[in-house]
Amino acid sequence: MFGVVAPVAAFAQDGAVEGPAMSYGQRPAYLVEKLEDGELKSTLEACLGNGPERTDFSIGHRGAPLMFPEHTVQSNRAASRQGAGILECDVTFTKDKELVCRHAQNDLHTTTNIVATDLGEKCTQPFQPASGDSEASAECRTSDLTLAEFRSLQPKMDAANASAETAEDYLGGVAPFRTTLYSDGAELMTHAESIELFRSLGGKFTPELKAPSVEMPFDGFTQEDYAQKLVDEYAAADVPPEDVWPQSFNLSDVKYWIENTEYGDQAVYLDDRYEAEDDDEGLIDPTDPATFKPTMQELADMGVNYIAPPIWMLLTLNDAGEMVPSAYAEEANAAGLDIIAWSLERSGPLAEGGGWYFKSVSDAIDSDGDYLRVLDVLAQDVGIAGMFSDWPATVTFYANCMDL
CATH class of the missing domain: 3.20.20.190 (Phosphatidylinositol (PI) phosphodiesterase)
Structure with a gap:
């Protein structure tokens, strides 16, 4: 106990x-x-x-x-x-089968800045902007990246802006009861x-x-x-x-x-x-x-x-x-x-x-x-x-x- x-x-x-x-x-x-x-x-x-x-x-x-x-x-x-x-x-693995801490293997698009970097093109589904009735979307997995590539990402609060028309805007959407005050310089x-x-x-x-x-x-x-x-x-x-x-x-x-x-x-x-x-x-x-x-x-x-x-x-x-x-x-x-x-x-x-x-x-x-x-x-x-x-x-x- x-x-x-x-x-x-x-x-x-x-x-x-x-x-x-x-x-x-x-x-x-x-x-x-x-x-x-x-x-x-x-x-x-x-x-x-x-x-x-x-x-x-x-x-x-x-x-x-x-x-x-x-x-x-x-x-x-x-x-x-x-x-x-x-x-x-929470443990998942990279493309080279190294264990890393992420809540899900496919959450990098909401927990890091990947969609606004060159590595976004390696995502299982690269960023797609909102259009008409379709919300902005992406799916980025740790298994899409090597450990070295994973290390280059900047973590952020878990969120996404479903109405985003750009990858940079997609990084927003943080719930109002949370904060971005302590996000700068966070380390994976x-x-x-x-x-x-x-x-x-x-x-x-x-x-x-x-x-x-x-x-x-x-x-x-x-x-x-x-x-x-x-x-x-x-x-x-x-x-x-x-x-x-x-x-x-x-x-x-x-x-x-x-x-x-x-x-x-x-x-x-x-x-x-x-x-x-x-x-x-x-x-x-x-x-x-x-x-x-x-x-x-x-x-x-x-x-x-x-x-x-x-x-x-x-x-x-x-x-x-x-x-x-x-x-x-x-x-x-x-x-x-x-x-x-x-x-x-x-x-x-x-x-x-x-x-x-x-x-x-x-x-x-x-x-x-x-x-x-x-x-x-x-x-x-x-x-x-x-x-x-x-x-x-x-x-x-x-x-x-x-x-x-």
Whole structure:
């Protein structure tokens, strides 16, 4: 189970790597002020003067992309300063089969400046301007580029301007609740570089093996080669298995790590069965255990110890309109699975119910303070082991205050 670990100063005393000085910043206090009066608000208000401690309960989702370009050095430094004990590199590969940190193999057109560079011509689909009823579009993959070419790109906030008539205009479109204030000079990372950075920050590791956009095998590179290369880079860096939580939406990847590597005990099954395409299987209904295929117990019997669904799958509303654990959460707990939830603070302001991540409890959500109410139910009633967040300071503050 994840939990609060020693303060940064203790790392130095024990001879381990010392992380950066930590700060909650303004956001946790802002969210506490937004809470309705009650026991939760009183408890959290009493902690506002406390200093932060790093906690493994707080997981940086792509770093701290609410304000920094995701999967960059700067985004992860920000997450570490906010007390995230575990940091994420979403892993994909280049044309020369080198592992790099990107949320998807085919997101370079929205997360970098590629369409406005000469490398844009190498994209699977080069930039096409908006015309008539057609929106501007592009598709640029890491597998379109060598590692050297990838390194030449400038990362930016994940966005695109669908009405753009030029490649330069296409680089815009950032959501109003995000910012470009901290984008200048952001640095891309390889997976191996992320390992060294996270270690220097005093953090642990949760790499996600992203689904390839190319057909596998890719130039002889099989899915098993891909899964093995990810863990090989931790072994080469002498990172112990207990510090790594490798993730995948592909259950076969998780089973591969369990059956073939030393990094399988903490392998995380990212559950996306809510969008299953197999008509025989159907969609998973978090309120109906009969739809859980495989069942939670069958997952546990495979050796899966961690399961990670989106927030909405773990919560439902009772007859009184209160947020409570879903049948999905109860079944996972009954099978002894540790649960990790994703992703807090990705939805922007919650005045209109919070969108997709909160869709099962949207009727109970109407202000930003509800980020903390949701987190409280997940921590205290569902019993999650960790929480991904686009702004880890909020989760760190809550975890420290509640002494999880």
